[in-house]
Amino acid sequence: MAVGWRLLRSADGRNRIGAVLVLAAVCVSTALLMFAVGANHAFDARAAREAWRFPRADAHGTAVEAASTDYVRGRPITVVELARAGAHPPVPPGMTTFPRPGERWVSPALATMTGHLPADELADRFAGRGAAHRLGPAALVYPDELVAVIGRAATDPGMTARREDDGGAASPTRISAYATTTPSTSDATGYTILAKIAAVLMVVPLLVFGGAAARLTAARRDQRLAALRLVGATPRHVVVMTVAEAVVTALLGVVVGLAVYAAATPPLTRITMMGGSWFLGDLWPGPLWLAGVVVGVPLLVGASAVVGLRRVVVSPLGVASRQTPPRLKAVRAAVAVALLIAFTVAAREAGRLGAGIVVALLGLAFLGLNLLGPWVVGVIGRIVAGTARGVTGLLAGRRLVDDPRATWRTVSGIALVGFVAGFLALFDPSGAPGMDTATNRLGIVVRAADAGAVANHVRGRLDRAHIAARVTVRTVPSPDRVGVTVWPRDGGDVDRVRTALAGTVPGHVFTTPADESSGEQTLFRDIRTGTLVVLVVSFLVAMVSAGITSVSSVLDRRRAYALLRLAGTPLSVVHRARLRETLVPLAVMGGGSLAAGLVCGLPLALASPVSPYGLTLFGSFVVLGTLGVVAATLVSRPLLHAVTESPSPQPD
Amino acid sequence: MTVDASSPVLDCRGLVKSFGPTRALAGVGFAVHAGEAAAVMGPSGSGKSTLLHCAAGILRPDAGEVRLHGERIDELNEERRSALRRTAFGFVFQFGQLLPELPADENVAMPLLLDGVGRADAVARARAWFGPLGIGGLERRRPGELSGGQGQRVAIARALVARPAVVFADEPTGSLDQATGQETMAVLVDASRRGGAALVVVTHDAQVARWCDRVVEMRDGMVVREWHAPAREPVRA
Ligand SMILES: Nc1ncnc2c1ncn2[C@@H]1O[C@H](COP(=O)(O)OP(=O)(O)O)[C@@H](O)[C@H]1O
Ligand SMILES: [Mg+2]
Numbered sequence: 042m043a044v045g046w047r048l049l050r051s052a053d054g055r056n057r058i059g060a061v062l063v064l065a066a067v068c069v070s071t072a073l074l075m076f077a078v079g080a081n082h083a084f085d086a087r088a089a090r091e092a093w094r095f096p097r098a099d100a101h102g103t104a105v106e107a108a109s110t111d112y113v114r115g116r117p118i119t120v121v122e123l124a125r126a127g128a129h130p131p132v133p134p135g136m137t138t139f140p141r142p143g144e145r146w147v148s149p150a151l152a153t154m155t156g157h158l159p160a161d162e163l164a165d166r167f168a169g170r171g172a173a174h175r176l177g178p179a180a181l182v183y184p185d186e187l188v189a190v191i192g193r194a195a196t197d198p199g200m201t202a203r204r205e206d207d208g209g210a211a212s213p214t215r216i217s218a219y220a221t222t223t224p225s226t227s228d229a230t231g232y233t234i235l236a237k238i239a240a241v242l243m244v245v246p247l248l249v250f251g252g253a254a255a256r257l258t259a260a261r262r263d264q265r266l267a268a269l270r271l272v273g274a275t276p277r278h279v280v281v282m283t284v285a286e287a288v289v290t291a292l293l294g295v296v297v298g299l300a301v302y303a304a305a306t307p308p309l310t311r312i313t314m315m316g317g318s319w320f321l322g323d324l325w326p327g328p329l330w331l332a333g334v335v336v337g338v339p340l341l342v343g344a345s346a347v348v349g350l351r352r353v354v355v356s357p358l359g360v361a362s363r364q365t366p367p368r369l370k371a372v373r374a375a376v377a378v379a380l381l382i383a384f385t386v387a388a389r390e391a392g393r394l395g396a397g398i399v400v401a402l403l404g405l406a407f408l409g410l411n412l413l414g415p416w417v418v419g420v421i422g423r424i425v426a427g428t429a430r431g432v433t434g435l436l437a438g439r440r441l442v443d444d445p446r447a448t449w450r451t452v453s454g455i456a457l458v459g460f461v462a463g464f465l466a467l468f469d470p471s472g473a474p475g476m477d478t479a480t481n482r483l484g485i486v487v488r489a490a491d492a493g494a495v496a497n498h499v500r501g502r503l504d505r506a507h508i509a510a511r512v513t514v515r516t517v518p519s520p521d522r523v524g525v526t527v528w529p530r531d532g533g534d535v536d537r538v539r540t541a542l543a544g545t546v547p548g549h550v551f552t553t554p555a556d557e558s559s560g561e562q563t564l565f566r567d568i569r570t571g572t573l574v575v576l577v578v579s580f581l582v583a584m585v586s587a588g589i590t591s592v593s594s595v596l597d598r599r600r601a602y603a604l605l606r607l608a609g610t611p612l613s614v615v616h617r618a619r620l621r622e623t624l625v626p627l628a629v630m631g632g633g634s635l636a637a638g639l640v641c642g643l644p645l646a647l648a649s650p651v652s653p654y655g656l657t658l659f660g661s662f663v664v665l666g667t668l669g670v671v672a673a674t675l676v677s678r679p680l681l682h683a684v685t686e687s688p689s690p691q692p693d
Numbered sequence: 694m695t696v697d698a699s700s701p702v703l704d705c706r707g708l709v710k711s712f713g714p715t716r717a718l719a720g721v722g723f724a725v726h727a728g729e730a731a732a733v734m735g736p737s738g739s740g741k742s743t744l745l746h747c748a749a750g751i752l753r754p755d756a757g758e759v760r761l762h763g764e765r766i767d768e769l770n771e772e773r774r775s776a777l778r779r780t781a782f783g784f785v786f787q788f789g790q791l792l793p794e795l796p797a798d799e800n801v802a803m804p805l806l807l808d809g810v811g812r813a814d815a816v817a818r819a820r821a822w823f824g825p826l827g828i829g830g831l832e833r834r835r836p837g838e839l840s841g842g843q844g845q846r847v848a849i850a851r852a853l854v855a856r857p858a859v860v861f862a863d864e865p866t867g868s869l870d871q872a873t874g875q876e877t878m879a880v881l882v883d884a885s886r887r888g889g890a891a892l893v894v895v896t897h898d899a900q901v902a903r904w905c906d907r908v909v910e911m912r913d914g915m916v917v918r919e920w921h922a923p924a925r926e927p928v929r930a
Contacts, residue, residue, distance in 0.1 A: 432806045435799060436792070443794035600789035607751055608790075609778030610807060 062592050063287070063342075064294045069585045071298025071338055072305065073578060077240035078330055079302070079309075083323035084236045087315070088229035091182045093134055093219035094121055095211060095227070102215035103127030104139070105200050109548055110209030111189075112556040113163050113536055115480070117209070117316070118151060118187040122548075124195040124213075131218050133190065135180025140192025143170035150185040161506070162536040166543040167191060182229075183317030199547040205486065209560075210548070228560070232315065235571075280347065287346035291339035299335075314570060316563050373416040380409030381637060410460055410634060414453055417633070418445035418626050425625060436618035440594070441626065447590045451674075452627045454583025455666045459634035461572050461658075477554035478562075483538055484526040485551050492523045498545055499527060506541035527551065576658075580666055587673035591619065595677045599684040606685040616678060623674045631663060700763065701726050702891045703859050705748050707757035710740075710914075717743040718754065719914035725859065730882050730892040732902035732922075735911035741895040742863055744911070748893065749782050749861050750774035761858065779807055783852030783860040783890065785881065787867040790848050791836040797847045798823070798832040804855040822850035825887075826880055842873040849881050853888045860885050862894045866901050878904040 096106040105126050111118040123133070123140055130139045136146055145167050147155065152175065155164045167173070167189055176188055193200050204210045223229045310319040325331075384406040387398070422441025429435040441448055487495050492514050503510050509530040517524045529538050539551050595602065606612060701724035710718040717740045725731045733741045746752040748759055750766050751774075759767040766777060783804075784790070791800045798819045805815035823829045826846045836844055845865060852860050865881060866874030878894075882904045885892040894905055902908045903922060910918040 430812050432803065435795070435806065435812070439792075439794040439799070598792065601792050604784070604786050604790040605792075605803075607749075607778070607786075608784045608804070609775045609780075609782070610803070611775060614807065 060290055062589060063290050064297065066585055066589055067291045067294025067338065067342060068298040068301060069581060071295045071334065072302045073581065074334055074338065075299065075302040075326075076305075076309070076324075076578075078326045078334065079306075079324040081233070081236045081240050082326040082330070083319055084229070084233040086320075086323045087182050088223045088227075088233055089221065090134070090179060091227070091229050092221050092223045093180070094119060095220050095224055096214035096216050097218070097220040098214050099217040100215060102217040104130035104216055105195055105213050106211070106216050106219075107200060107204065107213040107548060108209075108211040109204060109550055111166065111550045112539070112552060112559070113154065113158070113187070115555060115559065116187055117556075117559060118189060119209075120189050120191065120550075122191045122193050122199055122213075124193045124197065124200045126195050126215060131216070133180060133219060135177035136174070136190065140174075140190055142192050142194040142197070144192035145169045145173040146176045146180075146190040147173045148176045148181055148186055148188040151187040151189055154187065158536070161540055162534065163540060165540045178320060182315070184320055186317055197547075199544065202547040204548040212548070228315065228564075232567075284343045284346050288339045288343040291342035292335075295335055295338050298338075312570060312574065314567050371416070373412045377409035377413035377416075380405050380412075381640075384409075385640060406637075407457060407460070410456060410637070411449075411453065414449040414456060414630065415445040417630065418448045418452075421626050421629055422448075425621075432614050433617045433621060436615070437622035437625065440618070440622045444594075447594070448622065448626050449630075451583060451587040451590050451623060451670060452630045454579035454586075455627055455663065455670060456630040456634040457576070457579045459631045459663065460638040461576060477558060479554045480535055481553075482526050482528045483535055483542075483551040483553055484524050485546060485549050486517055486519075486522050486524050487546060487549070489521050489523045492525060495525050495546060499525060499542060502541050502545060503527070503538070506537070508538055508541055510538065573658075576662060580662070580669060583666065584669050584673045587623070587670045588676050591623075591674045591677035592680055594619075595680050595684060602681060603685040612681060612685065615681065619677070619681075620671070620674060623670060627667060627670060631667070699726075702762060703748060703893075704760045704763075705744075705757065706760075708744065708747050708754045708759070709756040710743050710747055710752060710754050716914050718747065720757070721911070721914070721916055723748065723909060723916065725891040725893055727858075727891055728886055728889065729907065730885060730894065730905040732905035732908045733893065733895045733911060734897065734899065734902050734908055737897060739911045740914040741897075741911055743914075745861050745863055745893065745895050749784070749859075750777055779804060780855060781858045783855065783857040785845065785848050785852045785860065785862040785865045787864045788841070788844070791844060791851075793836050796833045796835055797828070797839065800836065800847060801850045801854050803851060808855060819850065819854055822854060822884075826850055826884060840873075841869050842877055845869065845877045846880055849877075849884055853884055853890065856888060857890050859891045859893060860888075862892065864896055865894065866896070866898065871900070874898075874901060875904075 094108050096108070103126055105124040107122045109120050109122075111120050121133070123130070124142070125139060132139050140146060147167070152173065155167075155173075158164070169191070176190065178184070180190070181188060200213045202213070204212045306321060306324045309324055310321055312318070384402045387402050418441055422438050422443075422445060424438070425434055426438025426442060429438055485495070496512050496514055499512050503512070511528040511530070513526045513528065515524045515526060527538055527542070529535065535553055542551050545551075602612075602615060605615070704724045706722050708718045708721040708723075709716075719740075721740070721744055723731075723733075723744060733744060735741050743752065747754045747757075747767070750759070750769070754767055757767075758765055761777070761781060766774065769777065778784075791797075792803075795803075798816055801819035801822060802810075802812075802815040805818060806812065810818070820832050823832055826849060828843055828846045828850075831839060831843060831847075834843075836847070839847065848865075852862075860881075862881060866877050869877060878901055881894070882892060892905070894901065896902055905922055907921050908919065909916055
């Protein structure tokens with residue numbers, strides 16, 4: 042650490058800008074990496090804490106476990122019922138003993154809600170012996186989750202009747218231990234997979250950062266290379282010194298990045314996913330992962346520095362005098378367009394394919410955009426350079442042709458936002474199609490043979506609770522089943538009805554259409570949250586990348602710029618060119634991807650023709666993003682003045 | 694004003710320049726005539742570059758005066774001096790003066806473009822220099838694809854393309870090997886003469902100074918000796 046400070050302090054002004062930038066890049070990279078790893082850990086931790094609710098059958102088990110999903114005020118309550126079926130039944134996580142019949146354990150959020158709502162709307166559903174116990178966090182997927190564990194006798198009808206087994210319910214099953222992994226068909230598993238894909242997408246720009254940071258370090262070293270070689274340093278010395286500097290700077294950056302992440306975790310836990318927020322510990326991966334980040338990032342930066350330096354050592358002018366870059370192949374454009382068309386076509390079938398596939402295809406469309414981006418920037422560069430009448434256009438165009446990937450990195454954030462915003466302008470997840478969100482009726486599905494008895498039972502219960510309601514029987518798609526529906530008069534309270542009917546059909550819960558689509562609604566909300574997170578990360582990446590790109594391009598050309606200034610070139614010409622080389626692609630790509638997003642979103646266009654949510658998102662992010670990228674480009678302005686100040690640019 | 698053939702293009706008198714406690718120039722007089730090539734020689738740190746910077750309007754001397762065609766230029770503001778450097782002077786430095794992303798011809802055309810010459814015209818005028826300087830065919834190469842000697846010839850073309858009155862070269866052969874350095878000097882001296890520009894070459898190398906008509910030797914910020922170079926064989930481009 043002390044060595045690092047000495048190295049940083051010993052550096053002169055322009056070197057310090059470079060070092061600070063490397064530090065900032067590594068810091069942002071580390072924080073984002075921690076976020077990516079932390080998010081995966083968080084989804085895994087949730088899945089692990091949810092696993093015990095999925096009974097894993099064992100014919101010789103000592104307990105019977107069943108699960109169902111109840112609802113209150115439109116929020117799901119997970120209800121787990123347990124009965125003893127032998128000696129030493131397993132104690133569930135978050136509890137201290139196995140529940141005796143009539144004993145209830147509730148999560149803190151459910152306890153609070155039970156206290157606030159009238160007993161005939163919630164508490165009476167879980168009536169039992171004595172006061173309810175409190176479930177510990179180990180039993181909860183997220184802190185304010187609504188969970189109830191009910192102890193029953195093994196002979197209780199609720200512990201013998203089969204249930205409609207789906208995502209929210211499990212028939213009574215003999216178990217000897219609680220499951221520690223969720224079934225592969227569960228939502229949790231799907232989310233962990235998506236989180237891993239997101240992590241991969243986030244780590245790729247981080248590798249690019251690492252390389253860019255190392256390149257900066259190498260470029261700064263390059264200035265001193267000649268001097269070092271003159272005083273007798275061998276290439277080996279130079280490599281060792283550079284790598285040491287890169288690693289020490291990176292280590293500092295990692296420490297700052299971890300601090301930034303630590304400061305960011307409390308607000309990050311409030312990001313709602315799958316209907317709930319997060320435990321602080323969820324977002325902190327285990328010590329092994331932490332050690333991996335602390336050791337891995339500096340090593341990665343060091344390794345990229347070696348690669349970056351090889352060119353410098355091989356040719357001292359290697360950094361500044363690049364050769365004609367190979368043209369990017371038009372194949373890229375073809376592949377990208379194919380991906381975008383595939384997405385558009387598939388999106389038409391979104392209803393059949395399901396949200397998961399649509400998200401995956403959206404990811405592919407992003408990928409296509411990333412393939413297309415550098416190619417388009419190169420084409421823009423050739424057009425700008427080809428049609429330029431003055432120096433500004435010529436310089437900007439040639440720079441774009443020279444390194445289209447660098448410019449793409451800078452504007453890709455905006456382009457991705459344009460795409461997502463264009464997409465969301467038509468596709469507003471908050472109002473998904475065909476979703477019945479009615480709350481004027483409650484239904485249940487039973488065997489056709491039982492329909493009459495159940496309907497009568499229901500009427501009797503409602504009468505006793507003094508609830509005025511109409512009860513109807515209707516057909517459902519499956520042949521030997523019918524639906525029994527309760528229509529409360531005057532829009533009566535559905536939670537009162539539900540409470541009055543608790544246990545009418547053991548293990549089954551009356552649900553409104555809104556309850557039934559709540560899972561889907563949550564999914565769409567999560568898509569919206571997920572895209573917002575991706576947008577914010579894209580912007581962070583775009584800002585830092587714009588800063589790195591503009592500073593390293595000034596450092597790469599510092600001598601040429603300084604000599605141009607000596608020869609009487611006004612720096613304002615250089616400034617204008619540098620601004621134009623960002624703004625032209627920004628406008629073209631931002632507009633282009635907005636159009637691409639609109640086209641892709643067209644098949645999914647929902648209720649309203651244009652969603653105000655999408656438009657607001659587009660407006661605010663594009664304005665903020667453009668200002669941000671321009672601001673990040675302008676950080677190199679003082680650097681440009683600084684590096685061209687000295688009247689006698691030394692051979693470095 | 695009319696320019697008398699016998700009066701110097703560039704005339705510096707009594708130049709003094711200090712950097713903090715360091716007195717880089719301690720009263721230097723220096724002049725160069727049209728078509729003349731003058732070398733400024735001396736050990737490292739003797740003030741050669743500082744003299745060049747003051748003469749070219751890059752630095753303002755603490756005392757003394759600099760005249761171009763008889764007009765004071767040291768008293769102009771930075772903007773005017775910058776414009777003057779762009780139009781009346783050309784520069785060749787040791788290395789690294791070419792922008793890496795521009796092809797050679799566009800690098801050469803830069804001064805013309807900055808001066809408002811149309812692009813097609815500027816590039817055409819720039820290309821006209823490549824053949825005579827022995828780098829014909831390299832017009833579309835990037836600086837990174839040129840050898841050191843070729844790069845310096847491109848730099849010479851850029852220094853001369855706007856038809857300057859004076860070309861300043863600071864250690865133009867400093868990063869070249871002996872043979873390439875000699876060739877480059879030959880090209881520089883010859884092209885400047887044909888372009889009608891006076892040439893000022895700063896160097897610490899007597900082999901390089903040999904190419905000039907006149908040599909000024911500096912030490913500790915002062916001119917200690919001045920002599921006319923012995924006749925040399927005619928230069929081939
Ligand atoms: N920008 C500057 N700041 C401080 N000292 C300078 C600067 N430029 C030149 N000097 C000093 O002035 C003296 C002359 O430098 P210079 O003209 O570059 O010598 P030469 O070109 O003959 O090697 C040296 O002692 C040098 O250190
Ligand atoms: Mg010098």
